[in-house]
Each structure stands twice: as C-alpha cells, then as structure tokens.
Amino acid sequence: MLRALKEDLLHDVKSKELRVIVISAEGPVFCSGHDLKELSTQDDVKHHTEVFEVCAEVMTLIQRLPVPVIAKVNGLATAAGCQLVASCDIAVASEKSRFATPGVNIGLFCSTPAVALGRSLPRKVALEMLFTGEPLSAHEALMHGLVSKVVPEDKLEEETMRISRKICESSxxxxxxxxxxxxxxxxxxxxxxxxxxxxxxxxxxxxxxxxxxxxxxxxxxxxxxxxxxxxxx
Amino acid sequence: MLRALKEDLLHDVKSKELRVIVISAEGPVFCSGHDLKELSTQDDVKHHTEVFEVCAEVMTLIQRLPVPVIAKVNGLATAAGCQLVASCDIAVASEKSRFATPGVNIGLFCSTPAVALGRSLPRKVALEMLFTGEPLSAHEALMHGLVSKVVPEDKLEEETMRISRKICESSxxxxxxxxxxxxxxxxxxxxxxxxxxxxxxxxxxxxxxxxxxxxxxxxxxxxxxxxxxxxxx
Amino acid sequence: MLRALKEDLLHDVKSKELRVIVISAEGPVFCSGHDLKELSTQDDVKHHTEVFEVCAEVMTLIQRLPVPVIAKVNGLATAAGCQLVASCDIAVASEKSRFATPGVNIGLFCSTPAVALGRSLPRKVALEMLFTGEPLSAHEALMHGLVSKVVPEDKLEEETMRISRKICESSxxxxxxxxxxxxxxxxxxxxxxxxxxxxxxxxxxxxxxxxxxxxxxxxxxxxxxxxxxxxxx
Missing domain, CATH: 1.10.12 (Lyase 2-enoyl-coa Hydratase; Chain  A, domain 2)
Known part of the structure; x- marks a missing residue:
C-alpha cells in the first residue's frame, strides 16, 4: 500500500499537466494506518524496519514533490493515516472527520505519527492525543492547525476542487x-x-x-x- | 516549595503503580510563582541564581519523567505558575481559569516563564502576555494551545480523572x-x-x-x- | 518606503520617552507590499537584490528594537504587508481586516513573507495562503496566531491605546x-x-x-x- 502510494505520488511528477495532488479515500475511513498483521511476526525485525522506513519515505516525499499535496478527509484518520494528513501541505476536512493516534491501545505508541503531529499541533494537544488515543473533532483539528479548512460534508468535494482550481491558475x-x-x-x-x-x-x-x-x-x-x-x- | 515539588514528582517514579501525575491546587489560585520576598535581598545574587536554577530543573524534569504529567487548573496561574502549566504534558482547565505573566508590573520580566510560553503559544500571544501582564481566559488558552482541554468547573475533576484513567489503561x-x-x-x-x-x-x-x-x-x-x-x- | 520605515523605527530609539511603537495606516489597505514596478525592470538584478535585502533588514529590525512594536491593522494586509504584521511583536486587528499572500497570482511566490508567516501560523494554514493567494479573515488570523487580538473597527484605536498605555506603565x-x-x-x-x-x-x-x-x-x-x-x- 505504501509502495503503491509512493508510486502514485511520483506518477507523471515532471509533466506540466500535473499541477496538484489530492489524496482522498472511499468509505467512512480516510486511512487507519499500518496493517497490524504486518507488524506481528515476532522475529521479523528486518521486515518491521522496512515498513517504517518506507512509511517515513512516503511522508517526507510529500514535502519534496514540486506540486501542492492536499488531503481531502471525510471520516476517520488514525495512526499513520493521521500522520498522512499532518504530512500534506494542505488539508480540507468534512465536519464529521476525526483524527486520532490510538497506538497506545495496542501497546504501540504512535512515535512516527508523532513526528508529523508534533510539527502540526500545539504540543499539549498532540501529547493528549498520543497518551489517550482519543480523537480530535474536525473543528478542534482546524482550531489547532492540523487541517487548514473544515466544511460540511456535502461541500467537501466542491471546496477541495475550488482550492485545486485556484492552484492550477498559477505557474x-x-x-x-x-x-x-x-x-x-x-x-x-x-x-x-x-x-x-x-x-x-x-x-x-x-x-x-x-x-x-x-x-x-x-x-x-x-x-x-x-x-x-x-x-x- | 520548588524542592518539595521536585521530590513529589520523583516520588515512586519507578514503581509500576505510578502511571500518571496530576498537579492541582486548592483555593482560587493554581500557582502564582515565586515568593517575591525570596528575590528581594539586594546582594544575594547567589541565592537568586539558585532559585532560578531549581525552578528550571523542576520545569524540565516534568518532560523527563516516564509518566504523563497533567496540570489540573481551576483558577489563576501566573508567572512561574503559568510556566508550570505550560511545562506539563497535558493541561485541563476549568472555564474560570486564567493565565498571566505579570512580572513587568514589578519590574521583573517573566523571562524564564517565557521559555515555556514561547514554546506553547503563538509568538504574538506570548509577547502580548509578557509585555502587558494581562491574562488569557481559559478559552483563549485553549484556542492558542496553552491548555489541551477546557471544561466547566463542576466537570474539572471528572474530566481530569477520565483522561488519567484512559492513560492507566495503557502499558x-x-x-x-x-x-x-x-x-x-x-x-x-x-x-x-x-x-x-x-x-x-x-x-x-x-x-x-x-x-x-x-x-x-x-x-x-x-x-x-x-x-x-x-x-x- | 522601506528606508523611510526603517528610519522611523530607529527614530529616537534610545530616548527614555520612546516606549512603544505602533505601525498603522490610513485608508482601507494596511499595506500591500512591494511596488511591483520596482520589480519589473528585466535586467536589474542588483536593484531587486537590494529591495529584498532592505525588506528583510526592516522585518528583522523590528525584533531587535528595545521597545514593543504593535501592528494596528484596519483593512487589507497583503504580501510584504502581511509579512510586516507577522513580524511585529503584537498585532491588533479590526474585524474587517484580512491577510493574504497573493504573489502566486503575479508569478512571484511570497517566499520572503513566508519566512514570517511560517513562524506565525500553523504550516498548513500558511501553505494554503501561499499556494492559493486567498485571504484569512481577522478571526481566522486570531485563531491561528497571526494576530494577538481582534476587535470591532470602532474599538481598534481604543484597544491599541489601552495595550500601549499598559506597556508604558512598565520600565x-x-x-x-x-x-x-x-x-x-x-x-x-x-x-x-x-x-x-x-x-x-x-x-x-x-x-x-x-x-x-x-x-x-x-x-x-x-x-x-x-x-x-x-x-x-
């Protein structure tokens, strides 16, 4: 999944036609992060290392891309999914969206998501999320700077496209x-x-x-x- | 007082039973900072130096403790008391709480509190507090990230305990x-x-x-x- | 203009009478940044370099002055004008004020304003402004920390003077x-x-x-x- 996302992000990146990237999802979950089954094999430290390296690579790649990357969030973004939102340049969310880092519930502190969260949110808000695993509402996420815009669900597509079109008007x-x-x-x-x-x-x-x-x-x-x-x- | 607080923070820190620390106060003032009488003896630079060193030690110790530290604020937090709130990992405040750094009124700029404030608040908000000595309301403190949650006074105990219990559910x-x-x-x-x-x-x-x-x-x-x-x- | 502003900022700076500086404007625009005609002469790289150097000098000078500098904003602050607001110590704005970095519209990304914006606003909010050129409202600017206070237009003078007088009560x-x-x-x-x-x-x-x-x-x-x-x- 991370590799596919990386490939998609790099697809046609030098084309003059590519002007903005929107990351969105279908269904009630924007992204819920890593597949935990991939992290359970007890001895496979090598595989775990690779998973987190590719993850960090994708997250930092977003900032290195020559076009703006927008997260369009309509639902729940958790763990590495919340990190993905935090790592985008712009994030537009519907009012029902929520953001959480619930790794503590399964004994795996969201330390890599914390890198992106700690740079997007006031420290206390980030730490309360990380220590409790409890979600921020969309409006809290906006107030604290995790997303840059919140709109009603039925305006999400329209607002994301409006921002994208505005970006496409520039060089x-x-x-x-x-x-x-x-x-x-x-x-x-x-x-x-x-x-x-x-x-x-x-x-x-x-x-x-x-x-x-x-x-x-x-x-x-x-x-x-x-x-x-x-x-x- | 600072030494007692330091001792309390370190008490039983390695015990598996200690899982979260809540700093709270009785009465209408959460904490109003240094005892000014301690700072008035004109020649005792050595004593003043020690006071501020111990203060910085306590503030940075909070982040080094292996358990989350929550400030539970129900009233006025000023000067080093405001610094204490800013230095905790999480801060829950009642709606009536206020936060100020009024050192300028007595000719002693809150430069040590400014270390914690400048890392918890937008720069302009921190500087307006430091230059004028005027308080932030609880809701302003939440909007600007100095505290992570604000609740009505009669819910303060409940909300702090809820967050603490959630933390205790984790490893x-x-x-x-x-x-x-x-x-x-x-x-x-x-x-x-x-x-x-x-x-x-x-x-x-x-x-x-x-x-x-x-x-x-x-x-x-x-x-x-x-x-x-x-x-x- | 930048040179005049610099001179004004340094005027009487060592006098005990100078205790606070308020930067304000007449008319519906606080400041709209550089005069684009100054930036159009195709070959004059030397002149362009000088313009941006003096600009950066003025912006960083504000922080080096020994007195608080307040931006009193009643209208539109764009590009280097928005940078000027972000560079002040305190900013008080009327409700009708707006803040934008519309350089992308004329093919000149607001990269110098971005220095001040990126240090005053959550990253996503700053980037949405920079990528789209669209304005923040006064209340958004307050929520996100670009200004430290927003008041109705007819209270702007009063509130700015109140803060200034409070500052003048200190040493x-x-x-x-x-x-x-x-x-x-x-x-x-x-x-x-x-x-x-x-x-x-x-x-x-x-x-x-x-x-x-x-x-x-x-x-x-x-x-x-x-x-x-x-x-x-």
Whole structure:
C-alpha cells in the first residue's frame, strides 16, 4: 500500500499537466494506518524496519514533490493515516472527520505519527492525543492547525476542487520554487531564512513566468504561464 | 516549595503503580510563582541564581519523567505558575481559569516563564502576555494551545480523572518510551526525527507489551500489560 | 518606503520617552507590499537584490528594537504587508481586516513573507495562503496566531491605546531586556534557553528598576521607574 502510494505520488511528477495532488479515500475511513498483521511476526525485525522506513519515505516525499499535496478527509484518520494528513501541505476536512493516534491501545505508541503531529499541533494537544488515543473533532483539528479548512460534508468535494482550481491558475514552476523554498527556509534560523528567500525572490523574478506575471499585472492583462523552469532571456 | 515539588514528582517514579501525575491546587489560585520576598535581598545574587536554577530543573524534569504529567487548573496561574502549566504534558482547565505573566508590573520580566510560553503559544500571544501582564481566559488558552482541554468547573475533576484513567489503561513501558521519544525527536530536523522514531517503533514492537498488544488485537481480546521494560523472548 | 520605515523605527530609539511603537495606516489597505514596478525592470538584478535585502533588514529590525512594536491593522494586509504584521511583536486587528499572500497570482511566490508567516501560523494554514493567494479573515488570523487580538473597527484605536498605555506603565529597561531575551532564547534548545533566562532573571533583579519593583511590591506602593539600564548600587 505504501509502495503503491509512493508510486502514485511520483506518477507523471515532471509533466506540466500535473499541477496538484489530492489524496482522498472511499468509505467512512480516510486511512487507519499500518496493517497490524504486518507488524506481528515476532522475529521479523528486518521486515518491521522496512515498513517504517518506507512509511517515513512516503511522508517526507510529500514535502519534496514540486506540486501542492492536499488531503481531502471525510471520516476517520488514525495512526499513520493521521500522520498522512499532518504530512500534506494542505488539508480540507468534512465536519464529521476525526483524527486520532490510538497506538497506545495496542501497546504501540504512535512515535512516527508523532513526528508529523508534533510539527502540526500545539504540543499539549498532540501529547493528549498520543497518551489517550482519543480523537480530535474536525473543528478542534482546524482550531489547532492540523487541517487548514473544515466544511460540511456535502461541500467537501466542491471546496477541495475550488482550492485545486485556484492552484492550477498559477505557474507550476513558480509554485515548485515556492514550495521547495518554504520547507528549506523553515529549517533555518531567521537571518539565514531571509538570506535564502531574498535570493529566491530575485531568482523567481528572472523566471520566464516571474517576468510574465509582473508584465501582465502592469499591462492589466491575464498572464499566460509557460510553466517552464527556464529563465527569461 | 520548588524542592518539595521536585521530590513529589520523583516520588515512586519507578514503581509500576505510578502511571500518571496530576498537579492541582486548592483555593482560587493554581500557582502564582515565586515568593517575591525570596528575590528581594539586594546582594544575594547567589541565592537568586539558585532559585532560578531549581525552578528550571523542576520545569524540565516534568518532560523527563516516564509518566504523563497533567496540570489540573481551576483558577489563576501566573508567572512561574503559568510556566508550570505550560511545562506539563497535558493541561485541563476549568472555564474560570486564567493565565498571566505579570512580572513587568514589578519590574521583573517573566523571562524564564517565557521559555515555556514561547514554546506553547503563538509568538504574538506570548509577547502580548509578557509585555502587558494581562491574562488569557481559559478559552483563549485553549484556542492558542496553552491548555489541551477546557471544561466547566463542576466537570474539572471528572474530566481530569477520565483522561488519567484512559492513560492507566495503557502499558507504562510503552508510554514511557513514547514520551521520551516525543521530546527527543521534537528537537531534531524532520529526517533525523523519522530516523529516530522508525527505530523506536521497531524497538516498541519487541517490547513484551508491544507484542502482547498486537497479539491481543489480532485475537480480539483485551491485552494484559506487564508494564515491564524487558523485551519479549 | 522601506528606508523611510526603517528610519522611523530607529527614530529616537534610545530616548527614555520612546516606549512603544505602533505601525498603522490610513485608508482601507494596511499595506500591500512591494511596488511591483520596482520589480519589473528585466535586467536589474542588483536593484531587486537590494529591495529584498532592505525588506528583510526592516522585518528583522523590528525584533531587535528595545521597545514593543504593535501592528494596528484596519483593512487589507497583503504580501510584504502581511509579512510586516507577522513580524511585529503584537498585532491588533479590526474585524474587517484580512491577510493574504497573493504573489502566486503575479508569478512571484511570497517566499520572503513566508519566512514570517511560517513562524506565525500553523504550516498548513500558511501553505494554503501561499499556494492559493486567498485571504484569512481577522478571526481566522486570531485563531491561528497571526494576530494577538481582534476587535470591532470602532474599538481598534481604543484597544491599541489601552495595550500601549499598559506597556508604558512598565520600565523601559526591563521590557528591553525581556524582549531581547525572548527572541534570543527562542532560537535555542530548552536547556540552553533555561540557562540563558535563569541568568537574565538574576541580572534583571540587579537592575535599578528590578529592585525598585520588588521593593514597591513588598512596601505596597506604586513603583517609580528610572527606565535606566544601570544597576542598583
């Protein structure tokens, strides 16, 4: 499953046509994490190690992709499923959605999900979830920053598509540069972050789509994006 | 007082019977921080240094304890008392509770409380508290992540006990491993955090209670925890 | 404009009379960021570099000033204007205010604003703003920590003045020490942060205004601040 997800995430990633990825599910569960049967074989430490390595690879891959990744959640997201939501760039959830890390119930603390949760939620909220296994409601998830938008269930498709379409109105190369820079600068102190991003702003302006955007703005017309990564000659 | 609190926190810490610590208070004040008379003797820099060192020791000890520490707040938490709430793993507050760092009023900026506040609250909220000394309401504290739950005063005991009982249903050794790992990985970058936690997940599975939990889940029965730190043979 | 703002921020900064800075605007827009015409000249990489360097200088200067800086927002704050709000110590906004980073619309990702946004907002909220260019409402900005207070438009002046007056009741030297220490310790790990701040608490107590504050408290009288940085003899 993790390997299939990884392959799907990487599918056509360099195509100009791929502009945004939406991760969604069918049925009442968004994702409930690892198949516990895979984790039960007592001696197979090697297999367990591989499972968690591939999992971490998929979660960090999301941030490395050149397009925005949206989690569209309509139901329960638990354990590595909750980690998946936390690892996306944007998350839109229906009001009935819930988020939990119930590993403690089966003696397996959600330590890998905690990496993503601890970076998406206030520490106390994350720890109460991890220590008790109890779910956050969609509105609590929004208040605390685990998701970026909550809508009624019958508006979930519409809102996700609205955000996706808005993203598709922009230049792919500009978004790719912006996303990569965002994660890069967040790992730095303030002064280094500004040094990196000031240079990126100048680079962005030399992109074909950077110049096209500003020219179009000044000429009061709609920009025509090339989505290309090359610089304006 | 700080020394007594430290001793209480460490009391029976290795006992299998100790599974959760709740810090609460009697009367309308949860904790109002340092005794200012202790800080007034003009020349006694040595004593002042000791006071703040012991204080920092107690605050950081909370995160190092192998069991979850819950602040149960029913009233006013100010200065080092507000720092104490911010330093706990979980905080449950009654609706009437308030949180403030009023050191500026007496010419002593709450710089040590600011360490805990700055890591629990959005920066602007923390700075407005620190610069003005004015209190957050319980609901503001929840919205901004300083506490993880707010309930009416007459439900405070019930809710705190409910969370505590939920914690007691889990394996002590699993929670201890999870808590220690949480704070350890939070100090690292994303890739290092995943390296650490992927290994911890594998280690968790080899714990006696790790295997018991998964076996019980597959056999659809209640797990019987040993709470022991040894590995399944 | 950035140079004028920088000069204004530094004006009289050492005067005992300067105790708080409020950044506000006239008209329906708080600040809409860079003048795009300045960024369009195709070859002038040198000028672009300078623009973003001065911008970063102003944004980080705010945190280095010895007095609290309040953004008083009544309207739209976009791009570098949104960054300016995020960079202040405190932000008070009217209910009609909105906050956006719409650089993607003109092919220039708001990468420098993202530095300040990523440190003021949950990551998903920041990324949804950056990827879509769509605005946060004032209440969303409060919920997510971008501003520290939201009031009706007709209370904005009153609330900003109330906070400012509260700040003016404190000692300038104590606030200056507290502010500098806050930003310094936030860049450190927990143990180092406590080492730094424990020492600062002891130093604060030796300040003339530190001793005056505690003496006044014990003598149950109003403190009389010197605002001086020297130590009590």
């Amino acid at each position: 792919k190369s500009v978004l790719a540069l912006g996303k990569a820079t965002f994660y890069r600068q967040m790992a730095q102190d303030l002064d280094t972050a500004y040094k990196i991003t000031s240079q990126v702003m100048v680079d962005n302006l030399t992109l074909r789509d950077g110049q096209e955007g500003i020219e179009a703005f000044i000429q009061k017309r709609k920009p025509v994006w090339s989505h290309a990564q090359d610089k304006k000659k | 002590k050794s699993v929670l201890a491993l999870g808590k220690a790992t949480f704070y350890r990985q939070m100090a690292q970058d994303l890739d290092t955090a995943y390296k650490i936690t992927s290994q911890v997940m594998v280690d968790n599975l080899t714990l006696r209670d790790g295997q018991e939990g998964i076996e019980a889940f597959i056999q659809k029965r209640k797990p019987v925890w040993s709470h022991a730190q040894d590995k399944k043979k | 300038k030297s104590v606030l200056a020490l507290g502010k500098a220490t806050f930003y310094r310790q936030m860049a450190q790990d927990l143990d180092t942060a406590y080492k730094i701040t424990s020492q600062v608490m002891v130093d604060n107590l030796t300040l003339r205004d530190g001793q005056e504050g505690i003496e006044a408290f014990i003598q149950k009288r109003k403190p009389v601040w010197s605002h001086a940085q020297d130590k009590k003899k």
